[in-house]
Amino acid sequence: MDLRFTPEELAFRDEVRGFIRANLPEGTRNKLVEGRPLDKDDTVFWQRTLNKEGWAVYNWPVEWGGTGWSPVKQYLFQDELQQAPAPLPLGFGVTMVGPVLIAFGSEEQKRRYLPPIANLDEWWCQGFSEPGAGSDLASLRTSARRERDRYIVNGQKIWTSLAQYADWMFCLVRTDPQAKKQEGISFLLIDMKSPGITRRPIVTIDGGRDVNEVFFDDVEVPAENLVGEENKGWDYAKFLLGNERTGIARVGTSKERLRRIRELASLTSANGRPFIEDERFREKLAALEVELKALEMTQLRVVAAERSRRDNKPDPASSILKIKGSEIQQATSELLLEVVGPYAMPFEPEGWNEPPVGPEWAATIAPAYFNWRKISIYGGTNEIQKNIIAKAILGL
Numbered sequence: 001m002d003l004r005f006t007p008e009e010l011a012f013r014d015e016v017r018g019f020i021r022a023n024l025p026e027g028t029r030n031k032l033v034e035g036r037p038l039d040k041d042d043t044v045f046w047q048r049t050l051n052k053e054g055w056a057v058y059n060w061p062v063e064w065g066g067t068g069w070s071p072v073k074q075y076l077f078q079d080e081l082q083q084a085p086a087p088l089p090l091g092f093g094v095t096m097v098g099p100v101l102i103a104f105g106s107e108e109q110k111r112r113y114l115p116p117i118a119n120l121d122e123w124w125c126q127g128f129s130e131p132g133a134g135s136d137l138a139s140l141r142t143s144a145r146r147e148r149d150r151y152i153v154n155g156q157k158i159w160t161s162l163a164q165y166a167d168w169m170f171c172l173v174r175t176d177p178q179a180k181k182q183e184g185i186s187f188l189l190i191d192m193k194s195p196g197i198t199r200r201p202i203v204t205i206d207g208g209r210d211v212n213e214v215f216f217d218d219v220e221v222p223a224e225n226l227v228g229e230e231n232k233g234w235d236y237a238k239f240l241l242g243n244e245r246t247g248i249a250r251v252g253t254s255k256e257r258l259r260r261i262r263e264l265a266s267l268t269s270a271n272g273r274p275f276i277e278d279e280r281f282r283e284k285l286a287a288l289e290v291e292l293k294a295l296e297m298t299q300l301r302v303v304a305a306e307r308s309r310r311d312n313k314p315d316p317a318s319s320i321l322k323i324k325g326s327e328i329q330q331a332t333s334e335l336l337l338e339v340v341g342p343y344a345m346p347f348e349p350e351g352w353n354e355p356p357v358g359p360e361w362a363a364t365i366a367p368a369y370f371n372w373r374k375i376s377i378y379g380g381t382n383e384i385q386k387n388i389i390a391k392a393i394l395g396l
Contacts, residue, residue: 005072012073016080023049024086032085033260035364037208040123040165046087047120056089057098057118064102064110065118071306075299082252092124092162093117096240097170100187104228104236113168113189127157127171127190127214128237134159135381137172138181138234142216144173144188146223146230151175151188153196153219159378163199163212166192176231187233189225196220204374206367242318249325251296257332258289264361265339275339284338288331295324319385319392326375326382333369340365 005013028042050056051065058077060066069077081088089095098117101109116122133140142155153173163169169190176184190197196219201209228236262285265276275281302317337344343358344366376382 005076009072009076013076013080016077017084019053019055020080020084020086024084029084029086032087033256034361035368037210038087043087043090044120047089050089051119056120057094057114058089059095060098060102060114060118064114071303075303079252079255082250083256085253085256090120090123092126092166092170093120093122096126097124097189100170100227100236100240103239104187106224108224109189109227122167123162123165125160125163125166125169125192125214127160127169129159130156131158134377135384137237138185140172140174140185142171142173143177144175144186144221146175149223151221151223151226153188153190153216153221155216157214157216158212159202160199160212160214161378162210163192163214164201164209168192169214170227172233172237175233179231182234184231185233185237186230187227187236188221189227190216190219190221194219194221204371206371208371249295249299249321250329251292251299251325254292254295254325254328254332257329257336258285258292261285261332261335261339264336267359268339268341270341281335281338284335288328288335291324291331292328295321295328298324319388323376323382323385329375330372333365333372336365337369344369 024046025042028038028046030036031038031042047056054065055067055077057065058067058069058074062068067073078088094117098114101113105113113122117124127142128137128140130140130142140155142153142157144151144153151173153171155173157169157171160166160169169192171188171190172185173188174184175186178184192199196217198215198217200213200215202211202213203209204211227233262276265281265285266274268275270278298317299321302321305317340358340362343362345357
């Protein structure tokens with residue numbers, strides 16, 4: 001398998017790099033470099049900038065506004081955004097519900113929802129996890145009872161990222177309580193302005209309010225908002241999660257973090273010399289760079305294999321990418337914490353209102369370290385991914 005980029009692909013990478021350099025607001029880039037949260041307006045502006053260029057829904061078919069790029073070009077595009085760093089198009093719409101609608105939705109649903117997803121005129125969130133049904137997602141209990149031309153939804157979702165901004169939710173609901181747990185689930189599109197919906201923020205350890213509880217109390221959803229067939233939602237969810245886990249490796253993000261670690265380690269001192277000259281630290285940094293290169297090669301193998309795929313089934317190799325990608329992202333946050341040393345101690349999680357004791361860049365590192373403990377959990381815990389690998393690849 002040839003994993004080298006062609007001259008055309010290298011030229012494309014340079015084109016993307018130049019576009020980002022010319023169009024990404026410096027304030028947005030600085031927030032990402034420094035580990036500060038983006039505002040909604042930051043994400044909306046950048047996605048609309050990409051959409052104007054025809055790049056926002058890079059992974060969609062051309063007929064729905066996509067680019068027609070090969071899997072390799074899609075990978076390069078994501079990698080350059082992550083390394084810049086720049087915001088990726090909102091994943092809940094572009095890489096999750098959008099591809100599901102393209103693959104399984106009705107023509108009416110595609111015409112109604114896909115253009116606003118591309119231009120981020122409508123913000124989507126994901127209604128999957130529930131109390132008691134996170135890793136074991138098939139045990140979800142949120143119910144949708146069919147009454148003529150509508151569903152009546154009752155239940156609760158949790159850890160719903162960015163639900164405070166959302167106009168719509170794609171939601172897994174139980175439509176047949178008598179069926180086996182995977183066979184009685186449907187995939188609904190729910191207007192977040194519907195009466196009976198309550199959103200409640202969950203304050204995380206870093207002071208963020210980007211995850212939420214969402215409650216449904218006799219929420220009416222038109223039957224036309226059912227995607228595909230009733231009780232087939234589990235199949236659509238597996239398709240969606242395969243896409244999510246492939247992108248979750250975030251090789252470019254880890255490359256950018258390693259550059260940041262080298263930069264900051266050159267600015268700090270330990271025992272009278274720059275921290276970057278400490279042998280034990282350099283050993284850890286080098287080992288992590290080797291692991292990241294191995295992950296990148298695995299990612300490229302998966303991308304190369306996409307050229308010959310002819311079905312919508314998720315690639316079990318995406319679970320490998322999810323596991324190792326999340327472990328490396330967490331390891332970079334650990335190295336940053338080592339660099340900042342005691343200046344990480346007095347962190348103020350509620351918006352970091354207090355001035356840092358040490359250098360200006362120190363304030364965000366401890367909050368990011370604690371927040372990134374979640375990376376190995378969301379998108380399906382790493383333990384669940386290992387079960388998938390054992391079953392799909394090893395035949396256990």
